[in-house]
Amino acid sequence: MHSLKILALACAITAGAAAQAQEVVNLYSARHYATDEALYNNFTKATGIKINRVDSDDAGIVARLKAEGAASPADVVLMVDAARLYRGEKDNLFLPIRSAKLEEVIPANLRAQPEADGGITWFGLSTRARVIAYNKDKVKLEDVDSYEKLADPKNKGKICIRSGSHPYNLSLFGAVTEHIGEARAQQWLQGVKDNLARPPKGGDTDQIKAVAAGECDIAITNSYYFARLMRSSNPADVEVTNKVSVVFPNQSSWGTHLNIAGGAVAKYSKNKDNAVKFLEYLASPEAQTYFANGNNEWPAAKNVQTDNPALKAMTQDKPFKSETIPISAVGSNMPKVQQMLDRAGFQ
Numbered sequence: 001m002h003s004l005k006i007l008a009l010a011c012a013i014t015a016g017a018a019a020q021a022q023e024v025v026n027l028y029s030a031r032h033y034a035t036d037e038a039l040y041n042n043f044t045k046a047t048g049i050k051i052n053r054v055d056s057d058d059a060g061i062v063a064r065l066k067a068e069g070a071a072s073p074a075d076v077v078l079m080v081d082a083a084r085l086y087r088g089e090k091d092n093l094f095l096p097i098r099s100a101k102l103e104e105v106i107p108a109n110l111r112a113q114p115e116a117d118g119g120i121t122w123f124g125l126s127t128r129a130r131v132i133a134y135n136k137d138k139v140k141l142e143d144v145d146s147y148e149k150l151a152d153p154k155n156k157g158k159i160c161i162r163s164g165s166h167p168y169n170l171s172l173f174g175a176v177t178e179h180i181g182e183a184r185a186q187q188w189l190q191g192v193k194d195n196l197a198r199p200p201k202g203g204d205t206d207q208i209k210a211v212a213a214g215e216c217d218i219a220i221t222n223s224y225y226f227a228r229l230m231r232s233s234n235p236a237d238v239e240v241t242n243k244v245s246v247v248f249p250n251q252s253s254w255g256t257h258l259n260i261a262g263g264a265v266a267k268y269s270k271n272k273d274n275a276v277k278f279l280e281y282l283a284s285p286e287a288q289t290y291f292a293n294g295n296n297e298w299p300a301a302k303n304v305q306t307d308n309p310a311l312k313a314m315t316q317d318k319p320f321k322s323e324t325i326p327i328s329a330v331g332s333n334m335p336k337v338q339q340m341l342d343r344a345g346f347q
Contacts, residue, residue, distance in 0.1 A: 023049040025274040028065070029078040030058045031261060035294035042290075043281050049274050058084040058167070065093045065266065074266035075275040078125075081167040082260050083174065085112070085122045086331020094121040094264040095272065101280045105301040109326045110260055124260035124327065125282050126297040129223040129248060129320070130172045131256065133208050136245040138217045146250045147176055147257070150218070151191025159192065160207040160216035163200045164346040165338065168222055168259065173340070174333035175257045178325050186340050193346045200347045205229065212240040221246075222259070227296035227310035248320040255321040259330075260300060261291075 029036075032055055040051045056064065058079045065072055065088075077094065079085050088094055089112055096119025102111075103120070110124035132144045139158070143149055150159060162169065177185040197216035207219035208226060226246055229237040248256040263282060265275040281287050288299035289306050296310055 023047070023271070023274055024075075025049055025051055025271055025278050026073045026075045027051055027053045027078065027278075028061045028074045028076070028266070029053055029055055030061060030080045031078050031294070033294035035290055039282075039287055039290040039294070042286070043278060046281070047277060049277065051278070062088060062091065062093065066091070068268075070268050072266060072268050073270065075269040075271045076263055076278050077266050078261065078263045079122075080261045081171060082124070082262070082327040083167050083171045083331045083334050085260075085262050085264065086328055087334070088264065089121045089331075093267055095119075095267045095269060096121045097265050097272075097276055097279075099276055099280060102283055105283050107300070107302060109324055110258075110300050111262075111327075113326065113328050122262050122264035123279060123283070124262040124300040125279075125288075126261045126292045126295065127258045127300050127322075128260075128295075128297045129256045129258055129322065130168065131221060131223050131226065131246045131314075132249055133211055133219045133221050133226060133244050133246050135211050135214075135217045135243065137243075141245075141247060144218055144249075145247050146253065147172070148180075148188060150220070151188045151195065153191075153195075155195045155218060157195065157197050158217040159195045160197055160210045160219045161192075161200050162203055162207060162220075164189075164193075164341045168204070169220070170334055170337055171259050171330050172220070172257050173337045174330040175323060175325065177333045177337060177340075178329045179254050179323070182336060182340070185337075186343065189340055189346055190344045193344050208244055209240055212243040223311070223314060224296040226314065227308070230310040230313065231296070246314055248315070250323075251321050254325075255323040258322045258327070260327060261295070261297070262300075 044050055058081060061077060096115045098119055102123050106123045112121040114120055134144050143154060204221040204225040208221055210216050211219050230241045232238060250256055263279050265272060269275050282291055283301050285304050288301045288304045292299045292306055293308055296308060
C-alpha cells in the first residue's frame with residue numbers, strides 16, 4: 001500500500017511538471033471572429049504551443065498592458081487599426097523583433113518603421129480598404145471616385161459618416177494628410193464636414209444602411225462591412241447592397257487607403273520565441289487565408305490569394321490600386337489630424 005502511494009505521488013509530480021513545461025503563448029486579441037478558432041487550433045497542432053487568449057478591444061488591451069506593466073503575462077498583441085498599433089509602439093508597449101520570415105513576406109509599408117538596431121515592433125497581417133458607398137440612382141460614379149471629391153460643394157448635404165474621431169476615420173484622414181499636406185487637408189476636412197447630411201453617428205454598417213434608406217446618398221465605410229452585408233443570410237441585408245454601390249477611390253492618383261489588422265510581441269513577453277513563432281505562423285499562406293477571410297479582408301503577406309466571393313464582386317475580380325505610403329505615417333499624423341478636426345468642428 002505504501003509503495004502504491006509513493007507511485008501515485010510520483011505520477012502526480014510528473015504530471016504536474018509536464019503541465020508546467022507545456023509551451024504556451026499568451027494572446028491579447030481585439031479580433032473576435034469564429035474562423036480564428038481554427039487558426040489557433042492549427043497552430044497548436046503544428047507546434048504543440050498552447051494559446052491562452054484574452055479578448056478585448058484595442059483600447060482595453062492598451063489600458064490592460066499599461067496597468068500590468070512588467071507583470072503582464074501577454075506575449076502577443078493583435079489589434080485592428082494602424083493608428084492604434086502606432087500608438088502602442090510609441091507608448092513602449094511592444095518589443096522590437098527581428099524575423100527574416102516576417103520581413104520577407106510582409107511589405108515594408110505595412111509594418112512599423114525599423115528601430116536603430118533593425119528591430120520591428122509590429123506587422124500588418126490583413127488589410128481592408130476605406131471605400132465610398134453611394135446611391136447609384138442618385139449619385140454619379142465620377143462625383144465620388146476620389147476622397148477629394150467628398151469635399152466638393154456638389155455633394156453638399158449628401159454624406160453620412162461615423163465619428164470623425166473614430167480610429168478608422170482618423171487613419172483615413174491621416175493618410176489624406178500625408179498625401180496632400182496639412183493645409184489642404186484642413187480645407188478638405190472642412191469641406192467634408194460642410195457636406196454632411198446629418199451629424200456623425202453609428203458605425204460603418206449604419207452609414208451603408210442610411211444610404212439604402214435614403215437618409216443620405218454617400219457614405220464612407222471599411223470594405224469588410226459591405227462584404228458582410230453581401231454575404232449575410234438576412235435578405236434585408238442583401239437588399240441593402242443591391243441599392244448601394246461602392247467605389248475604390250483614387251484609382252487614377254495615389255490609390256485607395258488601406259488600413260490593417262496587425263500583431264506585435266508584448267514588451268514584457270515571457271515566451272518571446274513562441275510569440276515570434278505565432279506571428280510568423282499568422283503570416284504563412286494557410287493562416288493568411290483564414291485570418292483574412294475571417295473578417296472579409298485581404299492578406300497582408302505577398303503573393304497570397306483568397307477566394308472570397310463578396311470581395312471578388314466588390315472589385316469585379318480585378319486588382320485595385322492601393323496607396324503605398326508607410327502605414328506608420330498614418331499613425332504619426334494622428335495628433336495633427338485631431339487638432340484639424342477640432343478646428344473644423346468635426347465631431
